[in-house]
Amino acid sequence: MAVATLSLVLVWLLVLRMVFDAQQSIARFGPGFLTGGIWDTNRDVYGALPFIFGTLLTTGIAVLIGVPLSIGIATYLSELAPPWLRSPLSFVLELLAAVPSVIYGLWAMYALRPVMVKSVEPFLHSILGWTPFFEGDSVGLDKFVAGIILAIMIIPTITSVSKEAMKAVPDSQREAALSLGATRYETTSMAVLSYARSGIFGACILGLGRAVGETMAVTMTIGNSNRISWSLLDPGQTMASLIANNWGEAQGLQLSALIEMGLVLFVIALIVNAFARLMVGRFMKRIPSTGGGL
């Protein structure tokens, strides 16, 4: 009991301590910290907007690419794959989650980046260059590459949780659809996916949470620019990568501002994760067959 309390209380005490450390910056910028568009160490002015913006953009790319892929994989693993293949295949996919993020970054830098610069990004520029998202030339250190890496990194999270959600769908649902003469595809989309949709939605939010806080791989690929730019082919910065990049030399007000940025990230992560947990939890609770335990 004491230990359980300790770990719970300690986290909140540490958050208080972080607030204390960020005091200087909070007092100086107030709520304007969140909307300030300039981060300038020379003038000692710090605003979080470019980084919140960068985080939203990269997370958006990651979710757009990662979610459909993950749902496809989860569908294959829970509905289509032959039974002997399911367990080894899910294990291999779990290994994708085990690869340290710094190695993702290293790989992105030397394997993914050349491919992106040479073929993918010029291609996107040539067909979508008229939109604000694909303007300009790229050097391969940009939000798009960071988003792709994030997409790869959130796939295991979304896949495993939505797979469990699909597995939790009672067989009677599938049997009902099949007995009406539905094909596999129709069964899956009508009976399984729509039944498990709130669980799958929770899984996606969980993946989103992972993408928001991911640090090293993004830091290594995003190009580190403190400017707001809509183009995905321009370098940018996320909240997490800003902290990682500037931590070594930060002092005084800048350090305090970085800690405040960490607090913002903490609050976002708390909300996203708690929401996802509640979503998934509520879905699982609805299913009668899994209510085991004591």
Added chain:
Amino acid sequence: MNRYQYRRTKNALASCLALACVILALIPLVYILAEVVMKGAPALSWQFLTNRTTGTGEPGEGIGNAIVGTLLLVFYAALIGLPIGILTGVYVSEYGNNKFGTTVRFFNDVLANFPSIVVGLLAYALVVSYLNVGFSLIAGSVALAIIMIPIVANTTEEALRMVPNSLREGALALGVPRWKTVLKVILVNGRAGVVTGALLGIARISGETAPLLLTAFYSNYWSLSPTEPVASLPLTIFRYYSSPSQVLLQQAWGAALVLILMVLALNISVRFLMWSRTGRSKAVRKTWIIRLSRKT
């Protein structure tokens, strides 16, 4: 094309699409492993594994201090995190059928997915800023321990829930006190699950980079002192990855190979541990559904 053929084609297309997703997701994994092995293997030598880093790119450098640093960080983190994690798991499983237990469980679930850089900031707030120790081995270990605790607690709880109630009732009926039941009956029966949880926690923290950047920092020297900055494998990679020197870059790949071998070995051994006790392991893997179905 009649309606029937149309539906069959759509079905076949969708199946192929799902399979394509799987293959698409496997490409990065295979590619990363191949790339790390191909670029990292030439760097490996006895000298590379035992000499210390200097960061100059001269011959005779190694990553010995980073390997030792990572092992030390993980060791201290386990020393702090395992007892807290296991005790929390025991509490939640055996005494946690109340509001407080539910709260602890919920926060464990939330913290298990928390961004590691935020955890690094929490550890910074405690050790570097509040206790005034400075960037140090112990600060890094505290950060890793905070990441580890929810993982160990969750797995422990799941393992203990698998112990049949009849054992609890049997022991209590014989007049054994509650704490002794937990210690001698329940923990002993659930020990395989507890060990799995511990390994899982260690596997997860050994590749963490961001929290170490904020807490343990880096050192080019052999340092064993808990209050000094310390080198680690992930940070070695991070320091060298964009180096113009080919030698240092080569070392980054070498360090990546050593790190990935370590992490994969841990993960695969966890899996074998689970497979070797299939009946229970399946249950353990499924129980998080049950956990979530509980009031959270």
